[in-house]
Amino acid sequence: MATLIMYYSQGGTTDLIAKTLSKHLNADLVRIHDLKNREGFKNKIMASINAFRETKTDIMPAKVDLTNYDTIYIGSPTWAGNPTPAILTIIDRCNFTGKDVVLFATMDNNNGDSNIERLEEKVKMRGARVIDSFTIATKGKSPEKLVKDTEAIIKMKVLKMYTR
Numbered sequence: 001m002a003t004l005i006m007y008y009s010q011g012g013t014t015d016l017i018a019k020t021l022s023k024h025l026n027a028d029l030v031r032i033h034d035l036k037n038r039e040g041f042k043n044k045i046m047a048s049i050n051a052f053r054e055t056k057t058d059i060m061p062a063k064v065d066l067t068n069y070d071t072i073y074i075g076s077p078t079w080a081g082n083p084t085p086a087i088l089t090i091i092d093r094c095n096f097t098g099k100d101v102v103l104f105a106t107m108d109n110n111n112g113d114s115n116i117e118r119l120e121e122k123v124k125m126r127g128a129r130v131i132d133s134f135t136i137a138t139k140g141k142s143p144e145k146l147v148k149d150t151e152a153i154i155k156m157k158v159l160k161m162y163t164r
Contacts (some may be wrong), residue, residue: 001066003027003140003163007075008086009131013138014077014106014148020150021104022071028069033060051079056089063093071100071162072128074119076090078107078135080125081114097127099161108139132157 001135001136010014015031017075022029035058038047066072076087101123105115112135120130134153138146154160 001070003068003071003073004030004064004069005073005075006030006032006064006090007073008032008034008077008084008090010034010077010084011077013105014075016143016146017104017106017134017136017150018073018075020147020163021075021154024154025073025153025159027071027073029164030064034058034084035060036085038076040075046142047085048080050085051082051088054082055085056092057085059086059089064090066094066096066099068098071102072096073102073104073132074123075104075106076115077120078105078112079116083115083119087119091119091122091126096129099128100116100131101128102131102159102162103133105133105135106138107135111139112137129159131162132159 005018005022007018037043076083103119105112105117116133
C-alpha cells in the first residue's frame with residue numbers, strides 16, 4: 001500500500017509543504033482545485049465566510065479514489081480558523097474507512113489548531129483513524145525556510161515511520 005497527500009493551496013504555500021512532504025515520504029500527490037474564484041479582496045472575504053459556514057464548493061478532481069492507499073495526508077490553509085471549502089468538500093466525498101490519516105494546516109499566525117480539530121472531526125466521521133497532525137506558521141517565511149520547517153517536522157514527528 002502507498003501514501004497519498006491530498007491538499008488545497010491557493011497562494012502556493014500549502015503546495016510547497018505538500019511537495020516537500022511528498023519528496024521526503026515518497027508519497028503521491030493530489031492537489032484539489034477550487035473552481036470558484038477566490039482571488040481579490042471581496043472574494044477572499046467571501047472565502048473566509050464560506051470556510052466559517054463550511055459551504056461546499058465545486059472542485060477538481062470531484063472525487064479521489066483512496067483504495068490503493070493506507071496512509072493519507074490531508075492539508076489545508078487556515079481560513080477564518082477553519083479548513084478551506086475545497087478540502088471540506090473532498091473529505092465529504094471520500095471514504096476513509098480503515099485509513100490512517102495525518103492532518104496538516106498552514107496558517108499566517110494562529111488558529112491552525114482549530115483547523116486541525118475540525119479536519120479531525122470530519123475525517124473521523126468518514127471512518128478515518130487520525131494518527132498525527134501538525135501546523136506550520138507561514139507568515140513572512142521564505143520558501144527555503146518553509147522547506148526547512150517541513151523537513152524538521154518530518155524528522156521530529158518521525159513521519160517516515162508511517163510510509164512503506
